[in-house]
Amino acid sequence: MTALSASSGTRDGNASVRVADALRDAIVAGDFPPGSRIRQEEIAERFGASRVPVREALKMLEADGLVTLRANAGAWVSRLSLDECDEVYQTRERVEPLLLRLSAPHLDAEALDRLERLAEQMAQTTEIEEFLRLDRDFHWSSYAGADTLVLGDLVRRLWNTTQPYRRAYTRLIDAHSQRIVHDEHHMIVTALRDGDIEAGERVVEGHIRRTRRLLAQHPEVFTAASTTP
Amino acid sequence: MTALSASSGTRDGNASVRVADALRDAIVAGDFPPGSRIRQEEIAERFGASRVPVREALKMLEADGLVTLRANAGAWVSRLSLDECDEVYQTRERVEPLLLRLSAPHLDAEALDRLERLAEQMAQTTEIEEFLRLDRDFHWSSYAGADTLVLGDLVRRLWNTTQPYRRAYTRLIDAHSQRIVHDEHHMIVTALRDGDIEAGERVVEGHIRRTRRLLAQHPEVFTAASTTP
DNA sequence: AGTGTTGCGATTGGATGCAATCGTGTCGTA
DNA sequence: TACGACACGATTGCATCCAATCGCAACACT
Structure with a gap:
């Protein structure tokens, strides 16, 4: 039920949404605990995409409050106090x-x-x-x-x-x-x-x-x- | 007070956030009424950026609920029933x-x-x-x-x-x-x-x-x- | 005349490549 | 030994380029 596969084949036109959904599922499932560093290239490779849709996905997840972005530094899974x-x-x-x-x-x-x-x-x-x-x-x-x-x-x-x-x-x-x-x-x-x-x-x-x-x-x-x- | 200037010069590292903020202000100010089509290139030119940060900004505004995206079609200012x-x-x-x-x-x-x-x-x-x-x-x-x-x-x-x-x-x-x-x-x-x-x-x-x-x-x-x- | 189809322009989606920035380990100095 | 400067690698940010898709209009067909 957690995010697996969902990579090969389909070129349906919205990789960023797919990446966002998968990454969100992974975070919610606990695969990436709060505070984890998220490297763009790693995610890109993991989901068979380029870094561009990954960055779009990260922006979406940031608005969701799931990810925290720091300019020129990177992305981390949000940690709540x-x-x-x-x-x-x-x-x-x-x-x-x-x-x-x-x-x-x-x-x-x-x-x-x-x-x-x-x-x-x-x-x-x-x-x-x-x-x-x-x-x-x-x-x-x-x-x-x-x-x-x-x-x-x-x-x-x-x-x-x-x-x-x-x-x-x-x-x-x-x-x-x-x-x-x-x-x-x-x-x-x-x-x-x-x-x-x-x-x-x-x-x-x-x-x-x-x-x-x-x-x-x-x-x-x-x-x-x-x-x- | 509406978004003008804010273009030439500054290379502060986060164009997408700047575009998102400016576009959000413009929409809230009423410059783009609900239902307006938003063309990426137009926004890019308007704020002196490439289409990539514009698309990231659009993803953010979509999560904000201000913009509605349709894959391979485009972006519109959200219209509420x-x-x-x-x-x-x-x-x-x-x-x-x-x-x-x-x-x-x-x-x-x-x-x-x-x-x-x-x-x-x-x-x-x-x-x-x-x-x-x-x-x-x-x-x-x-x-x-x-x-x-x-x-x-x-x-x-x-x-x-x-x-x-x-x-x-x-x-x-x-x-x-x-x-x-x-x-x-x-x-x-x-x-x-x-x-x-x-x-x-x-x-x-x-x-x-x-x-x-x-x-x-x-x-x-x-x-x-x-x-x- | 109405309807389905096909081609083209406009626009979006995504990959690659390059410049800018940050973190880190190393070295030099007090 | 402790502290600060510097340079290098790693990573991000963005622009350009190409492929894919959609909307629309002209056309052919029934």
């Missing part, structure tokens, strides 16, 4: 309830069943990457009803920039916290089934806030976050 | 109160005086561009205390993408509506002086919501928005 991460989470607390509100009316029974299933799967897994993937999948599925372009993109961006810290943090939570996450997910599904948007908004908000507070109790995550497979 | 604009405003309703909250504690008496002065100036001007400039200045000054990077950028982006419609809409509001805007700005200053962050958040939220509703009553703004000086 605890304060910045906290800020992103506060932003998510405000924005994601809205996205859920916009999505909720368009979620049919099948979509809700799917959410339920994802929540169940999460409760049963202990593997970290699987947990992260399911969590992402759960929330995005809950937002899938919103045909919004701009807000969806915005939230996706906020998720992406904080993914490395969510990964590091996931390693730290105990069974009790994990149980709370499971309950909250279940409450989201319940609220959606009841058509109680207000309740849904409040659960999502609290869900994110709780994670933010827990993260703030683990500043060590932000001093040297590394992920080596 | 009424629904999309409404969505951006709903997002602003959620996010800007937070930004104000983060900013408020760091605003000193001098900053508040400045806000007061800007509000007064707005109440006395009738010229549209001046009104827009002061409005932007007022709100951004109220957010200036927040040393936040990510949230500030996000809000700036939301303002930029909706600027053309705010401009078109400003032409339509009557004296009564303008008076309400003035009052709301004054209430923001008052809340900040009192240190009542809750009140400030609520005023900002209502301020944006009211504008959103008024915009929704003028769908003609989104059918063919043009601004020719």
Whole structure:
């Protein structure tokens, strides 16, 4: 599922977008931990392109907040301070309830069943990457009803920039916290089934806030976050 | 104030950023109305650069939401539908109160005086561009205390993408509506002086919501928005 | 007359090549 | 030994050049 292959053959006319997508996936997947140096030529070779589309991709990822560029120096995977991460989470607390509100009316029974299933799967897994993937999948599925372009993109961006810290943090939570996450997910599904948007908004908000507070109790995550497979 | 000169001489190492900034300013200023075709070579010549940094700039502005790119076809200034604009405003309703909250504690008496002065100036001007400039200045000054990077950028982006419609809409509001805007700005200053962050958040939220509703009553703004000086 | 097709100009996408800049290791000096 | 200057390699930034694609108009065909 992570970015592999996607190189040989296709000359579809937009290498920069392909490189950006692949590189974004790689960063989010943890292949490039925060602070990693990104060399243009290395990326170019890796994805079978020249440096020009790579640079365009880097500009896009910089706007995404995933990459930090310094003129005449190079590109690094963005590293968030605890304060910045906290800020992103506060932003998510405000924005994601809205996205859920916009999505909720368009979620049919099948979509809700799917959410339920994802929540169940999460409760049963202990593997970290699987947990992260399911969590992402759960929330995005809950937002899938919103045909919004701009807000969806915005939230996706906020998720992406904080993914490395969510990964590091996931390693730290105990069974009790994990149980709370499971309950909250279940409450989201319940609220959606009841058509109680207000309740849904409040659960999502609290869900994110709780994670933010827990993260703030683990500043060590932000001093040297590394992920080596 | 609009982008002129800024061409000859300086070889500072980051032409793409300069082009992006200048082009962004030009779009926000209304030099390129929504739907305008953007030809790479034209921009390149205009800012004394090659097409390569122009394309990098376009990728950045696309991520900003200001420009829409179609592969092998070209670039256009993004055009928002009424629904999309409404969505951006709903997002602003959620996010800007937070930004104000983060900013408020760091605003000193001098900053508040400045806000007061800007509000007064707005109440006395009738010229549209001046009104827009002061409005932007007022709100951004109220957010200036927040040393936040990510949230500030996000809000700036939301303002930029909706600027053309705010401009078109400003032409339509009557004296009564303008008076309400003035009052709301004054209430923001008052809340900040009192240190009542809750009140400030609520005023900002209502301020944006009211504008959103008024915009929704003028769908003609989104059918063919043009601004020719 | 209406419709599908084919060719050309205009424009974009991408690769290569060269100049400018930065980081780093080495050397010289106090 | 500690500190600063310098030169070299590595990397980035940008301009030029060529190929690929699209839009459009003229044309042929039913």
